[in-house]
Amino acid sequence: xxxxxxxFGVHNRKSFLDYVEAIAADKEKKYCILAVDIEYxxxxxxxxxxPAGDEYLQELADYLTSMELKYDGYAGYFGGDNFALCMPYDxxxxxxxxxxxxxxxxxxxxxxxxxxxIGVYVIAGNDIPAITMYDNAIEATFYVYGNYEKRVxxxxxxxxxxxxxxxxxxxxxxxxxxxxQFTFYLQPKCRISSGCVVGAEALVRWxxxxxxxxxxSAFIPILEKNGLIGQVDRYIWEEVCKTIxxxxxxxxxxxxxxxxxxxxxILSMDVPKILDELLKKYSLEKEYLKVEITESVYxxxxxxxxxxxxxxxxxxxxxxxxxxxxxxxSLNMLRNAIVDVLKLDMKFLNMSERDSKxxxxxxxxxxxxxxxxxVPVVVEGVENHTQEEYLKAMGVRYAQGYxxxxxMTKEDFEKLIxxxxxxxxxxxxxxxxxxxxxxxxxNPELFNDTLVNNILGPIAxxxxxxxxxxxxxxxxLYYEMAGAGGELSKECKRRFWDNICKDDxxxxxxxxxxxxxxxxxxxxxxxxxVKIDGTTLWIHLKLFFxxxxxxxxxxxxxxxxxxxVNEKDSKTYR
Ligand code: C2E
Ligand code: CA
Ligand code: CA
Numbered sequence: 130x131x132x133x134x135x136x137f138g139v140h141n142r143k144s145f146l147d148y149v150e151a152i153a154a155d156k157e158k159k160y161c162i163l164a165v166d167i168e169y170x171x172x173x174x175x176x177x178x179x180p181a182g183d184e185y186l187q188e189l190a191d192y193l194t195s196m197e198l199k200y201d202g203y204a205g206y207f208g209g210d211n212f213a214l215c216m217p218y219d220x221x222x223x224x225x226x227x228x229x230x231x232x233x234x235x236x237x238x239x240x241x242x243x244x245x246x247i248g249v250y251v252i253a254g255n256d257i258p259a260i261t262m263y264d265n266a267i268e269a270t271f272y273v274y275g276n277y278e279k280r281v282x283x284x285x286x287x288x289x290x291x292x293x294x295x296x297x298x299x300x301x302x303x304x305x306x307x308x309x310q311f312t313f314y315l316q317p318k319c320r321i322s323s324g325c326v327v328g329a330e331a332l333v334r335w336x337x338x339x340x341x342x343x344x345x346s347a348f349i350p351i352l353e354k355n356g357l358i359g360q361v362d363r364y365i366w367e368e369v370c371k372t373i374x375x376x377x378x379x380x381x382x383x384x385x386x387x388x389x390x391x392x393x394x395i396l397s398m399d400v401p402k403i404l405d406e407l408l409k410k411y412s413l414e415k416e417y418l419k420v421e422i423t424e425s426v427y428x429x430x431x432x433x434x435x436x437x438x439x440x441x442x443x444x445x446x447x448x449x450x451x452x453x454x455x456x457x458x459s460l461n462m463l464r465n466a467i468v469d470v471l472k473l474d475m476k477f478l479n480m481s482e483r484d485s486k487x488x489x490x491x492x493x494x495x496x497x498x499x500x501x502x503x504v505p506v507v508v509e510g511v512e513n514h515t516q517e518e519y520l521k522a523m524g525v526r527y528a529q530g531y532x533x534x535x536x537m538t539k540e541d542f543e544k545l546i547x548x549x550x551x552x553x554x555x556x557x558x559x560x561x562x563x564x565x566x567x568x569x570x571x572n573p574e575l576f577n578d579t580l581v582n583n584i585l586g587p588i589a590x591x592x593x594x595x596x597x598x599x600x601x602x603x604x605x606l607y608y609e610m611a612g613a614g615g616e617l618s619k620e621c622k623r624r625f626w627d628n629i630c631k632d633d634x635x636x637x638x639x640x641x642x643x644x645x646x647x648x649x650x651x652x653x654x655x656x657x658x659v660k661i662d663g664t665t666l667w668i669h670l671k672l673f674f675x676x677x678x679x680x681x682x683x684x685x686x687x688x689x690x691x692x693x694v695n696e697k698d699s700k701t702y703r
Contacts, residue, residue: 136206136208137186137187137189137190137206138187138190138191138194139190139193139194139197139204139205139206139212140203140204140205140206141205141206142205142206142207142208144205145203145204145205145206145207145213145215145263146205146259146260146263147259148203148205148215149162149203149215149252149259149262149263150255150258150259152203152215152252153252153254153255153259153262154255156254158217159217159218159251159252160202160215160216160217160218160252161215161216161217161218161223161249161250161251161252162213162214162215162249162250162252162262162263162266163213163214163215163216163223163226163247163248163249163266164211164212164213164247164248164249164250164263164266164267164269164270165189165193165211165212165213165214165230165245165246165247165270166210166211166212166245166246166248166267166270167185167189167210167234167243167244167245167246168242168243168244168245168246168273168274169242169243169396170182170209170210170243172242172243172396172397173185173237173238173243176433177237177238181237184237185233185234185237185238185243186210188233188237189212189230189233189245190204190206190212192229192230192233193212193214196214196216196226197214197216200216200217200222201216201217202214202215202216202217203215203216207263211267213263213266214226215252218249218251218252220283223247223249223281224281226247227245227247227280227281230244230245230247230280231244231245231280242396244277244280245280246270246271246273246274246280246282247270247273247280247281247282248265248266248267248268248269248270248271248272248273248281248282248283248284249266249269249281249282249283249284250262250263250265250266250269250283250284251283251284265284265288265289266284268284268288268289268292269282269283269284269288270282271288271292271295271354272288274354275350275353275354295351295354295355298347298348298351298352299351299352299355299357301337302335302348302352302357302360302361303357303360305335305337306360306361306364310335310336310337310338311333311334311335311336311361311364311365311368312333312334312336312368313331313332313333313334313365313368313369313539314331314332314334314536314537314538314539315329315330315331315332315386315536315537315538315539315542316329316330316332316529316534316535316536316537317329317529317533317534317537317542317545318330318507318527318528318529318557319527319528319529319533319534320526320527320553320555321517321520321521321525321526321527321528322521322526323553324533324551325550325551325552325553326384326534326545326546326551326552326553327384327527327552327553327555327556327557328384328385328386328387328419328556328557329384329385329386329387329542330386330387330389330421330529331365331369331386331387331388331389332345332389332536333345333349333361333362333365333389335347335348349391353391353392353393356393356397358391358393358394359393359394359397359398362388362389362390362391362394363398363403365388365389366388366403366404366407366418367407369386369388369418370407370408370410370411370413370418371411372386372539373386373411373413373417373418374411374412374413376543376546377413381543381546381547382546382549382552382554383417383546384546384552384554384556385416385417385418385419385447385556385557386417386418386419387418387419387420387421387449388418388419388420388421389421389423389451390420390421390422391423392423392434395422395433395434395437396433400420400437400441401437401440401441401444401446404418404420404441404444404446405444415444415445415446416447416556418446419446419447419448419449419470420441420446420447420448420449421448421449421450421451421472422434422438422448422449422450422451422468423451423452438467438468439467442467447469447470448468448469448470449468449469449470449471449472449507450468450470450471450472451472452472452474453471453472453473453474453495468504469504469505470504470505470506470507470557471495471499471504471505471506471507472506472507472508472509472529473492473495473506473507473508473509474508474509474510475508475509475510475511475512475516475530476510489519489523492508492519492520492523492525493523496523496524496525500524505526505527505557505558506525506526506527507527507528507529507557508520508525508527508528508529508530509528509529509530510529510530511528511529511530511531511532511533512530512531512532513532514532516530516532517532527557586606586687586688586689587603587604587606587607587609587610587687587688587691588603588604588606588607588685588686588687588688589602589603589604589607589685589686589688590602590603590675590683590684590685590686591641591683591684591685591686592681592682592683592684593641593681593682593684594680594681594682595680596638598626598637598641601683606688607688610658610660610666610668610688610691611628611658611660611661612660612661612662612664613661627659628658628659628660629656629657629658629659630656630657630659630665633656633657636654636656637654637656640652640653640654640672641672641682641684643672644672644673644674644684645674645682647674648673648674651671651672651673651674652671652672653669653670653671653672654668654669654670654671654672655667655668655669655670656668657694658691664693665693665694666691666692666693666694667691667692667694668688668690668691669688669689669690669691670686670687670688670689671686671687671689672684672685672686672687673685673686673687
């Protein structure tokens with residue numbers, strides 16, 4: 130007699146295996162073993178608590194018991210979150226069982242992260258021990274992990290080799306971390322118009338003693354499946370911080386480096402806290418470290434991911450959505466998860482000869498949408514001039530790919546950014562942010578930034594209170610225009626009307642009003658401008674309303690064109 134030991138009300142391991150041996154000996158029966166394992170159950174317990182975890186297991190157990198009765202099968206419990214069901218082999222029935230188990234899981238956690246994975250071993254005679262049959266069924270569950278569409282896999286003999294290989298990778302990774310075999314390459318991100326480097330992405334590499342430099346695609350997916358990715362990622366994040374610290378110590382101005390954060394990292398650790406600790410340890414500013422999160426991440430455990438992104442934002446990090454367009458719910462995700470930059474991969478755009486129209490269409494709509502949402506786009510995987518031309522025409526401003534630079538060692542990257550001509554420290558931003566940057570010019574530290582000055586031409590900030598207009602700040606080029614030779618006395622600076630012909634006062638006031646009404650476009654103005662020495666210029670300017678504080682309105686004037694009315698020589702900035 131088989132004893133019935135209750136564990137969640139199902140048979141214990143020994144009873145189950147005895148039953149399987151008996152079934153396998155019966156040539157009349159075509160049975161199979163279903164191994165049921167809950168993905169990330171460890172985290173389920175961590176987030177929802179052990180009692181909720183037990184409830185979840187109990188429901189699974191109850192369901193399996195009902196299947197045992199319905200199909201003349203036998204359910205078993207193997208400890209932890211491992212259940213098994215031995216029953217007649219019928220894929221339709223198995224698929225419906227899988228659907229029902231998934232439904233239970235979704236009811237419990239409202240997330241695909243904790244779906245049960247089902248591995249099936251088809252019993253064909255009793256030439257192998259029952260426990261090996263069960264182990265094979267378990268092996269098949271490994272192939273379900275991470276695939277949220279298909280939750281059932283039938284074991285085939287080839288799986289054992291692959292699993293063995295994976296296990297080898299896993300043990301070697303641990304050793305590799307200890308022996309510092311992991312490192313990273315840096316691939317620059319460029320401003321398309323100039324080819325200058327605006328940032329870089331850190332890409333892990335494994336310096337394997339016998340296999341040489343191993344690319345991440347050979348080990349990242351395995352590590353993600355086994356939860357080991359966190360260890361590698363933390364190691365790389367720290368190496369990146371160390372490297373940036375090294376540059377600063379050598380007086381090299383770094384560009385922001387983005388690190389890859391995988392789904393598992395967010396599920397298994399407190400990413401914002403870890404990054405904060407690293408930045409503190411290496412005394413780095415947040416602007417130097419950016420976070421890339423792969424889009425597929427957003428499709429699971431949405432709340433947890435969005436919560437993490439929110440916290441990263443609160444802490445002041447920039448978050449890039451990686452591989453945008455590779456998943457199926459991209460648009461929804463864009464709406465839900467507020468990210469700062471979108472990364473689109475050429476390879477997801479189907480830019481083959483035949484399909485290029487479609488790819489371009491997708492690209493165009495994403496670029497338009499992102500510009501509406503004021504999220505800048507970086508296109509990666511750019512490999513040739515033709516692609517670059519397309520991107521330019523569409524208004525994409527940033528790119529990453531072999532066409533610009535391949536991933537390189539940090540030493541090579543250091544040489545690259547040491548040449549200031551090849552670097553653009555404005556980084557990646559959308560037009561909206563650039564406007565804010567202009568606002569930041571009120572910050573005296575940036576005020577003398579020659580680069581920004583040259584981009585903008587002469588500019589001035591005006592403060593309007595009642596009908597009084599004061600000049601609060603101007604830049605170098607404004608001094609030059611006003612003929613002040615770089616020195617404008619305090620009084621001069623404040624006496625706005627001195628620069629304006631009396632007859633134009635009404636027109637000037639109207640321009641300020643128009644700019645206030647039209648915050649996005651601003652207002653245009655042209656008219657006379659009286660220089661310090663009394664001579665006259667004809668000026669063109671655009672006026673923007675910036676903000677209002679306690680009845681004081683702040684405006685920015687950008688002088689787009691001016692020329693001396695006497696000498697007819699002109700200087701054009703736009
Ligand atoms: P990813 O984040 O999308 O990184 C871009 C990949 O495209 C890199 O491959 C890069 O070398 C490659 N690539 C760059 N330009 C071109 C191009 O013009 N043409 C083509 N065909 N490919 C280009 P890599 O370094 O092999 O990395 C593969 C993936 O591995 C990454 O994709 C990322 O998902 C993951 N990964 C890399 N480093 C890390 C890491 O430190 N942590 C984690 N969690 N994942 C990482
Ligand atoms: Ca990436
Ligand atoms: Ca990518």
